[in-house]
Amino acid sequence: MNLLAVDFGNLHEILRNLYEDMMPLCSSMTGVAKGMAGLGALFYVAAKVWQALARAEPIDVYPLLRPFAIGLCIMFFPSFVLGTINSVMSPVVKGTHTLLEGQTFDMNKYRQQKDKLEYEAMLRNPETAYLVSDEVFDKQLEDLGWTPSDLATMMGMYMDRSAYNVKKMVKDWFRELLEILFQAAALVIDTIRTFFLIVLAILGPIAFAISVYDGFQSTLTQWITRYISVYLWLPVSDLFSSILARIQVLMLQQDIEALSDPNFIPDSSNTVYIIFMIIGIVGYFTIPTVAGWIIQAGGLGGMNRNLSKTATTGGNLAGAAAGAATGNISGKLIKK
Numbered sequence: 299m300n301l302l303a304v305d306f307g308n309l310h311e312i313l314r315n316l317y318e319d320m321m322p323l324c325s326s327m328t329g330v331a332k333g334m335a336g337l338g339a340l341f342y343v344a345a346k347v348w349q350a351l352a353r354a355e356p357i358d359v360y361p362l363l364r365p366f367a368i369g370l371c372i373m374f375f376p377s378f379v380l381g382t383i384n385s386v387m388s389p390v391v392k393g394t395h396t397l398l399e400g401q402t403f404d405m406n407k408y409r410q411q412k413d414k415l416e417y418e419a420m421l422r423n424p425e426t427a428y429l430v431s432d433e434v435f436d437k438q439l440e441d442l443g444w445t446p447s448d449l450a451t452m453m454g455m456y457m458d459r460s461a462y463n464v465k466k467m468v469k470d471w472f473r474e475l476l477e478i479l480f481q482a483a484a485l486v487i488d489t490i491r492t493f494f495l496i497v498l499a500i501l502g503p504i505a506f507a508i509s510v511y512d513g514f515q516s517t518l519t520q521w522i523t524r525y526i527s528v529y530l531w532l533p534v535s536d537l538f539s540s541i542l543a544r545i546q547v548l549m550l551q552q553d554i555e556a557l558s559d560p561n562f563i564p565d566s567s568n569t570v571y572i573i574f575m576i577i578g579i580v581g582y583f584t585i586p587t588v589a590g591w592i593i594q595a596g597g598l599g600g601m602n603r604n605l606s607k608t609a610t611t612g613g614n615l616a617g618a619a620a621g622a623a624t625g626n627i628s629g630k631l632i633k634k
Contacts, residue, residue, distance in 0.1 A: 309485055313492045320496045324376045324503065331372045331503030338510035339365030345512065365510045368518070372503045379506075380499055383522075387529050394536035401543035408550035415557035429462045476575040483582035484535060491531040498525045523593055530589040538585060542578045546571070 342365050350357045371379050420426045427434040498505075502521060509518035549570060 310488055313488050317492050317495055317499075321376055321380065321499060323500050324380070327500060327503045328372055328375055331375075331507040332369065334504070334507035335365065335369050335372055335510050338507065339369065342510060342512065368506050368510055372506050375503050375506070379502065383525060383529070387526065390530070390533050391536075394533040394540070398536040398540045398543070401540045401547065404547050405543045405550065408547055408554065412550050412553050412557065415554060419557050429459055473572070473575075476572060476579070480575055480578050480582075483579050484539065487531060487535055487582055487585055491528055494528045495525070498528065527589050527593050530592055531585055534585045534589050534592075535582065538578075538581060538588075542574060542581075545574060549574075 343362050346362055347357055417430060420430045421434070498521065502525070505517050505521040508514045509516075509521075
């Protein structure tokens with residue numbers, strides 16, 4: 299079973315299409331919002347005019363335009379409000395995604411080069427060549443005779459090769475498991491982000507209508523800051539993935555440089571790689587907090603705490619599994 303058979307790129311594309319498909323639902327809320335905003339504008343203008351008349355002061359017309367400006371935003375909410383915000387923020391998303399694609403391409407290129415050099419390094423070593431090459435294994439078997447010592451050597455070669463294949467299969471499976479957890483963490487963040495954006499977009503006209511009433515003016519700014527903060531989750535996620543990919547590129551370059559030495563014996567434990575995968579899994583759940591640093595948005599503190607708690611629990615489980623796996627492999631290597 300290949301754990302990485304799931305195409306996470308298509309899943310992220312589905313979430314983007316879901317957001318675009320749900321946007322027309324905003325129009326169903328504009329009718330209700332226009333009624334609420336019209337009633338609020340009536341009360342707002344009447345209160346301001348009566349206050350000015352009661353105090354024998356001239357009527358300031360400029361503040362009275364605020365409800366009408368909000369009404370225009372409600373009438374053209376999908377195109378004027380959401381379209382403007384998304385158009386301004388879209389270049390940020392595209393820029394960070396382009397950066398991620400560049401780093402990921404480099405990482406895959408260096409990973410293939412490292413695997414090839416590691417195979418060649420093990421093939422150069424007579425003690426490990428038969429473990430990775432069928433031709434060398436068959437040739438060594440042909441060179442052996444049928445004496446008891448040769449039969450014992452042959453049995454040992456079969457056992458070593460089987461143990462190497464099993465150990466390699468376990469390490470590859472565990473690496474794929476961490477990679478799928480890493481991709482799943484990114485998908486969880488993107489799914490929650492899409493859900494929040496859809497809810498904020500559909501109920502946005504209601505928030506704008508409520509902001510017309512006295513005492514609820516902050517609802518408008520709070521909605522805008524929360525929408526932009528949640529929208530920034532994806533760029534921050536791409537930047538975080540780019541940083542991790544760059545770290546892996548530097549690690550692969552260091553390994554490639556070491557493998558260029560003919561006397562270097564490769565270490566296939568991948569312990570450092572596993573550690574960075576665990577860091578990445580935990581780090582993904584800090585993205586809402588980082589996005590909140592860029593633009594301050596209230597009302598998301600409880601959600602951030604829940605994500606942080608989930609990340610801590612997941613990190614502890616992944617760390618325990620990684621420690622058990624690497625410890626078991628290291629113990630077997632020490633015994634040998």
